[in-house]
Amino acid sequence: MISLLLIFSIFQMLLQDERTKDKKEDIKSVLTLLFPDYQIIFTPRAISLNCNGTSFTIDEGNFESL
Numbered sequence: 001m002i003s004l005l006l007i008f009s010i011f012q013m014l015l016q017d018e019r020t021k022d023k024k025e026d027i028k029s030v031l032t033l034l035f036p037d038y039q040i041i042f043t044p045r046a047i048s049l050n051c052n053g054t055s056f057t058i059d060e061g062n063f064e065s066l
Contacts (some may be wrong), residue, residue, distance in 0.1 A: 009060075016044065 006025040011027055024042065031040050031047065046059035 011047070012045070 028040055028042075031049075035038060035049050035051075038051040041048040041050065046057045048057045
């Protein structure tokens, strides 16, 4: 089974690579399916999810614990 950290690393790599900037919307679509009520914000090293004043950040330090 693929490690969740590996998946996060792939997402981050795709988001930062100039050749795959068009994939950002695809990644956002997948995350929207997983977190339908959350606003998804991409940062250089993390993905932030916000909903009704509640927010959390997915980064390398906490991705495996989700």
